[in-house]
Amino acid sequence: MTELKLFAPASIANLNCGFDVIGVCLQAIGDEMIFRKVAEKGLRITKITGATLPFEIDKNVAGVAAQAVLDEVGEPDFGIEIEIHKKIRAGSGIGSSSASASGAAFGINALLGYPLSKKELLNAAMKGEAIASGCEHADNVAPCMLGNFTLIRGYGPLDVVEIQAPNELFAVVLHPQIELKTADARAVLEPNISLKSAITQWGNVGGLVAGLCTQDYALIGRSLQDVVIEPLRKGLIPFFDELKSAALHSGALGAGISGAGPSVFALCKGISQAEKTAFAMSQAYLETGIAFDIHISAIDTEGVRILESIA
Amino acid sequence: MTELKLFAPASIANLNCGFDVIGVCLQAIGDEMIFRKVAEKGLRITKITGATLPFEIDKNVAGVAAQAVLDEVGEPDFGIEIEIHKKIRAGSGIGSSSASASGAAFGINALLGYPLSKKELLNAAMKGEAIASGCEHADNVAPCMLGNFTLIRGYGPLDVVEIQAPNELFAVVLHPQIELKTADARAVLEPNISLKSAITQWGNVGGLVAGLCTQDYALIGRSLQDVVIEPLRKGLIPFFDELKSAALHSGALGAGISGAGPSVFALCKGISQAEKTAFAMSQAYLETGIAFDIHISAIDTEGVRILESIA
Numbered sequence: 326m327t328e329l330k331l332f333a334p335a336s337i338a339n340l341n342c343g344f345d346v347i348g349v350c351l352q353a354i355g356d357e358m359i360f361r362k363v364a365e366k367g368l369r370i371t372k373i374t375g376a377t378l379p380f381e382i383d384k385n386v387a388g389v390a391a392q393a394v395l396d397e398v399g400e401p402d403f404g405i406e407i408e409i410h411k412k413i414r415a416g417s418g419i420g421s422s423s424a425s426a427s428g429a430a431f432g433i434n435a436l437l438g439y440p441l442s443k444k445e446l447l448n449a450a451m452k453g454e455a456i457a458s459g460c461e462h463a464d465n466v467a468p469c470m471l472g473n474f475t476l477i478r479g480y481g482p483l484d485v486v487e488i489q490a491p492n493e494l495f496a497v498v499l500h501p502q503i504e505l506k507t508a509d510a511r512a513v514l515e516p517n518i519s520l521k522s523a524i525t526q527w528g529n530v531g532g533l534v535a536g537l538c539t540q541d542y543a544l545i546g547r548s549l550q551d552v553v554i555e556p557l558r559k560g561l562i563p564f565f566d567e568l569k570s571a572a573l574h575s576g577a578l579g580a581g582i583s584g585a586g587p588s589v590f591a592l593c594k595g596i597s598q599a600e601k602t603a604f605a606m607s608q609a610y611l612e613t614g615i616a617f618d619i620h621i622s623a624i625d626t627e628g629v630r631i632l633e634s635i636a
Numbered sequence: 637m638t639e640l641k642l643f644a645p646a647s648i649a650n651l652n653c654g655f656d657v658i659g660v661c662l663q664a665i666g667d668e669m670i671f672r673k674v675a676e677k678g679l680r681i682t683k684i685t686g687a688t689l690p691f692e693i694d695k696n697v698a699g700v701a702a703q704a705v706l707d708e709v710g711e712p713d714f715g716i717e718i719e720i721h722k723k724i725r726a727g728s729g730i731g732s733s734s735a736s737a738s739g740a741a742f743g744i745n746a747l748l749g750y751p752l753s754k755k756e757l758l759n760a761a762m763k764g765e766a767i768a769s770g771c772e773h774a775d776n777v778a779p780c781m782l783g784n785f786t787l788i789r790g791y792g793p794l795d796v797v798e799i800q801a802p803n804e805l806f807a808v809v810l811h812p813q814i815e816l817k818t819a820d821a822r823a824v825l826e827p828n829i830s831l832k833s834a835i836t837q838w839g840n841v842g843g844l845v846a847g848l849c850t851q852d853y854a855l856i857g858r859s860l861q862d863v864v865i866e867p868l869r870k871g872l873i874p875f876f877d878e879l880k881s882a883a884l885h886s887g888a889l890g891a892g893i894s895g896a897g898p899s900v901f902a903l904c905k906g907i908s909q910a911e912k913t914a915f916a917m918s919q920a921y922l923e924t925g926i927a928f929d930i931h932i933s934a935i936d937t938e939g940v941r942i943l944e945s946i947a
Contacts, residue, residue, distance in 0.1 A: 346839040478843035478859060479836065486846050486855060517828045523864070525790065527838040528657040532789035534842045535797050538849035544797060548789060553834070 328361045329435055329634040333428030334472075334625045335413045336420035337496060337590050338464040341551035341581040342529035346477045348420075348468035351496055353622035356424045357632070358387070359408035360432035366404045368392060375411030385409075386422045387429035390453025394433040397449060398440045405436060416507075417500045418588040423465030426453030431470065431629040443470050443628065447483060458507055465584065472628035474537055490624035491540040495599035497577070499568065499606045500588040502616040505561055510585035513557045522552050542578060542594045549579025549592065562587045564613045568606055575605035596621070639672045640746055640945040644739030645783075645936045646724045647731035648807060648901050649775040652862035652892040653840035657788045659731075659779035662807055664933035667735045668943070669698070670719035671743035677715045679703060686722030696720075697733045698740035701764025705744040708760060709751045716747060727818075728811045729899040734776030737764030742781065742940040754781050754939065758794060769818055776895065783939035785848055801935035802851040806910035808902040809894055810879065810917045813927040816872055821896035824868045833863050853889060853905045860890025860903065873898045875924045879917055886916035907932070 334355035338348040356375075370380045370388055382388035387409055395401075407429065413421040430446040430453070447470060451461040467475040467485045474488040532548030535541070559565040562582065568589050572580035576598050577591035591606065593599040599621045610617050645666035649659040667686075681691045681699055693699035698720055706712075718740065724732040741757040741764065761777040778786040778796045785799040843859030846852070870876040873893065879900050883891035887909050888902035902917065904910040910932045921928050 343838070343842065345835045346842060476839065476842040476846060478839045478855070479861075484843070484858060486843055488846055514831065516831055518831050518834055520825065520827055520829050520864075523829055523834040523837065524656045526834065527654070527841040528787065528789045530838040531654065531657060531787040531841045531845045532795070532797055534845040535787060535799055535849060538846060544789070547795060550790075553831075 326436060326634050326636060328359065329432065330357060330359050330632045331428055331432050331435070331629060332632050333358060333424035333629050334469055335424060336465045336468040337498065338420065338584040339554070339582065340533065341549045341555065341579065342526050342533055343476070344551070344554045345462070345464055347474065347530070347533065348464045349474045349490065349496065350468040350472045350625040350628055351419065351498070351622040352625035354413055354419065354620050356412050356428060357410040358428045358432055360436050361406040362436060363404040363406050366400070366402070368395065368405050369407070370409065371406045372408040373411070376415055378409065384456070386453045386456045387425040389456050390426040390429040390450050391433045393449035393452040394430050394441070394446065398437060401437060405433065407432070414500065416504060418505070418582070418584040418586045419498055419500070420465035420469055420584065422457035423450070423454055423469045426450040427466045427470040427629050429453060435631060444485060446470060447485065468628070470628050472626045473624065476534065488534065488537050490626060491537060491542065491545070493542070493594050494624050495593045495596055496622050496624065497572070497591040497593060497599055497603045497606060497619065498583055498588050498622070499610060499617055499619045501563065501610065503563065503587050505585070505587040507585045510558055510561060513561065514554065515557065518553050525552050545592065546578030549581060551581055555581060558582055558586060562589065563615055564610065565589060567609050571605045571609035572602050575602045577602045637747060637945050637947060639670065640743065641668060641670050641943045642739055642743050642746070642940060643668060643943050644735035644940050645780055646735060647776045647779040648809065649731065649895040650865070650893065651844065652860045652866065652890065653837050653844055654787070655862070655865045656773070656775055658785065658841070658844065659775045660785045660801065660807065661779040661783045661936040661939055662730065662809070662933040663936035665724055665730065665931050667723050667739060668721040669739045669743055671747050672717040673747060674715040674717050677711070677713070679706065679716050680718070681720065682717045683719040684722070687726055689720065695767070697764045697767045698736040700767050701737040701740040701761050702744045704760035704763040705741050705752070705757065709748060712748060716744065718743070725811065727815060729816070729893070729895040729897045730809055730811070731776035731780055731895065733768035734761070734765050734780045737761040738777045738781040738940050740764060746942060755796060757781060758796065779939070781939050783937045784935065787845065799845065799848050801937060802848060802853065802856070804853070804905050805935050806904045806907055807933050807935065808883070808888070808904060808910055808914045808917060808930065809899050809933070810921060810928055810930045811899040812874065812921065813929070814874065814898050816896070816898040818896045821869055821872060824872065825865065826868065829864050836863050856903065857889030860892060862892055866892060869893055869897060873900065874926055875921065876900060878920050882916045882920035883913050886913045888913045
């Protein structure tokens with residue numbers, strides 16, 4: 326392969342009860358990236374559209390992830406050019422930086438003839454992610470890379486569990502056009518929580534995983550609760566309660582903050598329900614006067630993938 | 637049915653990461669109870685073997701659970717006698733009181749022609765359990781009643797998720813003959829835990845549930861960790877570390893405190909491995925000079941059940 330264009334999907338992390346451990350991959354939203362073999366050695370970012378991002382390899386999420394792959398498998402005897410075409414807005418809370426990181430790791434690996442598996446690429450992707458979020462987290466890079474739902478069972482070593490998405494599950498994501506820094510969303514968290522809340526939360530994590538594994542949509546819905554993080558963070562998202570309430574009243578299985586926000590997601594059974602919920606959420610937010618965009622997406626079952634390639 | 641004899645199995649609660657929410661039913665250990673229709677109205681406990689327990693209905697776990705069923709469905713026009721034959725030692729940490737409570741609720745319901753489902757009987761069983769443990773918990777009554785693994789997703793209303801046990805899974809339970817009161821085991825707990833530990837714990841809960849649902853024994857093993865409760869409680873069980881270490885070194889998937897202790901359990905893949913692990917745990921504990929008994933058990937997939945009945 327001398328050139329390839331890939332799709333790096335957006336993702337929803339946390340899913341209420343699964344703070345820092347559960348994520349899901351979205352089919353309808355994602356970045357495109359191009360990777361090209363060239364004669365002049367070295368790694369270069371040659372084009373960025375859709376966002377203002379640094380071209381320096383060591384300051385760019387995709388650059389760092391790409392370099393991390395090369396550090397692991399060795400520099401090739403050709404150079405590589407990367408084009409980044411952002412479609413996921415930075416700071417929206419649906420894994421924009423993770424898409425860049427996972428996409429870059431995957432793209433480099435593909436050009437090199439796939440020396441590493443997708444799971445093995447997660448460490449490199451996490452290094453890229455760390456440039457944006459300050460720490461090596463896998464809760465967005467894993468679903469973006471692998472597709473479906475992912476559970477980070479633990480770090481050290483990274484243990485990612487893939488959970489197949491029930492096939493009638495759809496996501497709605499409403500992105501309010503406000504700025505909410507991940508650092509601010511982190512700052513409201515408390516270092517300690519009550520044992521009682523923790524037990525409630527891990528009961529719901531167990532319920533969500535069991536619901537996904539057995540395609541029990543009602544159980545998925547009952548488990549999409551968050552007694553730990555949402556109460557602390559929802560104040561950062563204007564009209565969160567109204568939005569969540571609109572989603573639930575329209576028939577969504579559950580709703581909550583996507584990642585660190587400000588996007589708000591809902592999960593629905595079936596495309597018709599997702600359309601109904603998207604309409605209800607739009608109506609609720611139109612009244613606030615805050616600009617937003619909204620997406621309906623199937624769950625992506627494949628993760629980062631090649632769209633076109635030149636042999 | 638005018639008379640029935642039933643089996644009420646022992647169970648392991650918590651399973652490390654699943655404190656207060658996960659439990660599993662054991663096939664090899666359990667109480668027997670007899671329920672008999674008699675002319676003289678009223679509920680009476682007429683015989684108790686294997687333990688010294690009160691005969692007064694309102695002071696006996698089985699009596700309270702039985703009465704709770706009658707309170708829910710109405711007093712019948714006949715009387716009921718109960719015999720309790722305890723095989724599970726009180727205070728062993730494998731659901732002795734829960735077996736009495738679930739068995740009693742099931743037995744009364746059966747004599748009455750099954751007006752309630754097994755799941756509907758859990759509330760009555762929890763009322764019985766509360767006499768012994770001080771609070772209405774379902775983490776042992778649910779697996780005892782329903783069999784397999786159970787997850788208490790939440791209370792209010794009680795939401796119990798049944799998870800089928802992988803068919804090669806076996807449990808080993810070593811019961812040190814020491815007294816450890818549940819109240820003392822509760823007293824060492826901290827009301828708050830770090831968010832970091834909570835995240836680790838719910839990552840493992842997700843992993844354990846996913847492992848059970850997909851019969852992934854290695855994942856089950858990696859998930860059988862407890863960073864929250866075990867560090868606080870293990871000091872109450874003499875030579876816990878040595879026992880756990882012996883289990884793990886022998887090839888067990890995981891090991892930990894059964895319920896509030898003092899029993900220590902291990903989960904193993906296959907009966908041969910379970911026998912090997914039981915031998916290793918026995919050897920380790922023989923050196924301590926503390927008396928113990930040890931059981932190997934398949935996972936019970938049925939829960940409380942009738943052994944014999946007279947029409």
